[in-house]
Amino acid sequence: MKKIAILVPERAVAEGVTGPRYLFTTANQFLHSAGKNPVFQVQLVGKNNEVKVQDGVYSISTDRLLGDTEQYDLVIIPPIFGDITKAIKLNNEYIPWIRDQYNNGAEVASLCVGAFLLASTGLLNGKKCSTHWAYYKEFKERFPEVDIVDGGVITEQDNIYSSGGANSLWNLLLYLLEKYTNRETAILASKYFAIDISRESQAAFMMFTGQKDHNDRAIKQAQEYIEHNYQDKITVDMLARMVTLGRRSFERRFKKATDNTIIQYHQRVKVEAAKRSFESSRKNVTEVMYDSGYSDPKSFRNVFKKITGLTPLAYRKKYHRLSVDVYR
Template sequence: MKRVSIFTPETAVPSAVSGPRYVFTTANQFLRASGKPPLFDVKLVGCKKEVKLQEGVFTVSVDQTIDQVTSTDLVIIPALFGDMKKAVALNKDAIPWIVEQHTNGAEIASLCVGAFLLAASGLLDGKKCSTHWAYYNEFQDAFPQVEVAEGRVITEDAGIYSSGGANSLWNLLLYLLEKYTDRDTAILASKYFAIDIDRSSQSAFTIFKGQKEHNDNDVLRIQEYLEKNYKDKITIDELADLGAMSRRSFERRFKKATKNTAIEYLQRVKIEAAKRDFESTRKNVNDVMYDVGYTDNKAFRTVFKRFTGLTPIAYRNKYSKM
């Protein structure tokens, strides 16, 4: 039997606790139906018997407390809810247990922003990690020693797994299910739960709002200028002059504040505008391309796919409201 311990954090998102339990217990049903013995021994594990989820809105009774689990094969850390720093602090007593299980040979999987609790354990230091796209900057600021795998739905690094935003947790659960059973069982589960089994990127869901949670007012003013004038031809020297800085100083400060170069930032602003056009108008690709300040079709398509994971036509077909 594979022992699956779903750690149940204070303030967890309820669906991120029930989801993994549902997947692995249902897989046992599939195995029984095909004449095979059940494979997974699934337990909810908490720091105490009664755990409050989503800031006290829900309460769950766990099967075991962490002091009762000395050995397991897989620890799943569900998504946290609310303020990440406070959520990690509320669950700090579980960190030594998570580290101990990994030391004893257990694999560890974080779901969405459960990555914050996993990273607080130090187990991700020097490794790559997926998390919700809306938390990239906060996560990177809190854990600079961890590399964020931007856009990735699933990341695996030396027996430690992580998933991207929200419903991406289902993709990681199917990935783990296939690893522990076989492809046929994973496909059956994907059909049963109506989940795209091979989705690898969350880029198409990303909404770029500009990285403005910093204290550099000169950079902030330049960001606002770029967002208002993204259709125009803008040079780095022009932006440096706007901030009354040398080019070298400007590029260093802009990257430090926003985590993007000025060129990358402008590209992301342009692509966000293009996404809105594709979602809400009937414009063709060339019209949208010109509207956001591109004149080279190949360059536009390349940049668009880099930031969304889709071609412009595929994105329009998927998200157009018209």
């Protein structure tokens, strides 16, 4: 019997608590129906008998308290809601508990931005981790010792697991379910819960808005120029002259401020424009390619797929709001 502790920290996202419990208890029902013994003993663990979650909108009753002396096989850390710094401070008591459970043999899994609470334990130092793509920059700044996996849906290292943003948590839960039972049970659960069991990247969901939360005015000027003229041919030397900086100094400052090289930034702006066009217009792939500043179909396809994880045509079919009419 696998003993699973689903933590109920204050300001947890409710689905991050109820979802795992629902999945593993339903898996027990699947196994029972197949004439097999249940595999999972699932308990909600918190510092109080009742915990306010999702900014106080909901309350969840716990099964066990942190002070109870119990060792688990798997500890699941749900996403936390709202201000990350305040949420971690509110849940400081969980940090040594998680560390002790891991050091005594438990596996640990964080869901989405639950990675912030997990990383606060120090257990992720020197290891790779996934979290919601919108929190990459904040996570990197807070935990520079952790190797954040760009676009990752699931990461696993040394019996520590993490998932990407939002519904990616279900992919990790299915992964763990398959590990503890078998492929057949995981596929049955994926069908029951209508989850794409094969998704490997959250890249297609990522929105590039340009990192401007810095105080380098020259770099902001260059960013704005790129964003307003992305269809044109833009060179590093041209931008450096525009902001009156030497090329090497400009490249160094741009990378430091945006976490992208100039070429990467320009590519991401162009691909973001292409994504928006695919989502909202009837233009075909060639038209969008030219509108985005590309002239070589192979180059456009390669860059687009590298950033989004999908080909331009696949992205258009998947996210175009008029795709039902266009492709029927």
